[in-house]
Amino acid sequence: MSEIPEKTIERLSEYRRTLLACHNQGITHIFSHVLAGIHGITAVQVRRDLMLIGFSSDTKKGYDVEVLIDFISGILDSPNVVNIGVLGMGNLGQALTKYFNGRRSKLRIVASFDVDGDKVGHEIDGIPCYGMESFEEQVQKSDIKIVILSSPTSIASELVVPIINAGIKGVLNFTSMPLNFPRGIFVENYDITTVLEKVAYFVKEAEESTDAQN
Numbered sequence: 343m344s345e346i347p348e349k350t351i352e353r354l355s356e357y358r359r360t361l362l363a364c365h366n367q368g369i370t371h372i373f374s375h376v377l378a379g380i381h382g383i384t385a386v387q388v389r390r391d392l393m394l395i396g397f398s399s400d401t402k403k404g405y406d407v408e409v410l411i412d413f414i415s416g417i418l419d420s421p422n423v424v425n426i427g428v429l430g431m432g433n434l435g436q437a438l439t440k441y442f443n444g445r446r447s448k449l450r451i452v453a454s455f456d457v458d459g460d461k462v463g464h465e466i467d468g469i470p471c472y473g474m475e476s477f478e479e480q481v482q483k484s485d486i487k488i489v490i491l492s493s494p495t496s497i498a499s500e501l502v503v504p505i506i507n508a509g510i511k512g513v514l515n516f517t518s519m520p521l522n523f524p525r526g527i528f529v530e531n532y533d534i535t536t537v538l539e540k541v542a543y544f545v546k547e548a549e550e551s552t553d554a555q556n
């Protein structure tokens with residue numbers, strides 16, 4: 343099991359996105375305080391994260407962007423492509439499939455699952471949609487390691503046992519029902535309402551402090 347904290351893993355993914363954007367602009371080196379500024383954190387935090395993964399470099403010129411991208415990729419990415427299934431191919435499932443496919447070479451949505459007769463048996467955005475009754479079989483056939491859960495919230499808990507039985511190792515749960523899985527299955531419950539409320543809270547705080555200054 344990895345000893346790198348979850349928050350560091352999240353930040354590494356964010357750093358890599360920024361570094362890739364820099365690389366595309368022809369930027370070859372970046373200082374820790376610049377990377378930190380872009381992400382709204384301190385340079386100490388950036389250096390601590392990179393120390394944790396064993397990255398060191400001559401920092402006089404800043405970090406070599408290409409070298410750092412490769413180093414972070416070596417930590418984050420599996421050596422092989424990781425296959426993903428979408429459970430619930432509605433508005434969100436389809437939007438995520440469209441967004442992801444063709445973008446990340448190491449993460450690939452290979453199948454979707456639904457109960458809607460208009461979707462099952464068809465390809466949606468180039469991805470086959472299977473009935474839930476063949477979930478376990480298809481997970482094995484397509485070597486699916488991760489599922490994106492985008493079913494209605496009301497039935498999310500019904501999918502826990504099929505997910506465990508199929509041998510899934512990671513779940514990204516978009517429903518509003520937080521789910522727990524046994525050790526060995528990593529789950530991320532992503533509730534967009536919580537994230538939006540956090541943004542709204544900080545907007546309110548900023549407005550209140552501006553009002554107080556006037």
Ligand SMILES: NC(=O)c1ccc[n+]([C@@H]2O[C@H](COP(=O)([O-])OP(=O)(O)OC[C@H]3O[C@@H](n4cnc5c(N)ncnc54)[C@H](O)[C@@H]3O)[C@@H](O)[C@H]2O)c1
Pocket residue numbers: 429430431432433434435455456457458474491492493494495496497516517518534
């Ligand atoms: N649409 C958004 O922007 C958004 C944003 C954040 C979170 N969510 C959450 O994501 C989930 C999906 O939202 P949506 O807007 O895509 O809904 P949707 O109704 O468009 O899609 C849900 C899909 O799940 C399928 N489904 C129903 N029962 C199923 C089962 N037992 N097994 C597998 N699939 C089943 C439906 O047939 C449908 O295709 C909801 O829980 C919602 O709260 C949606």
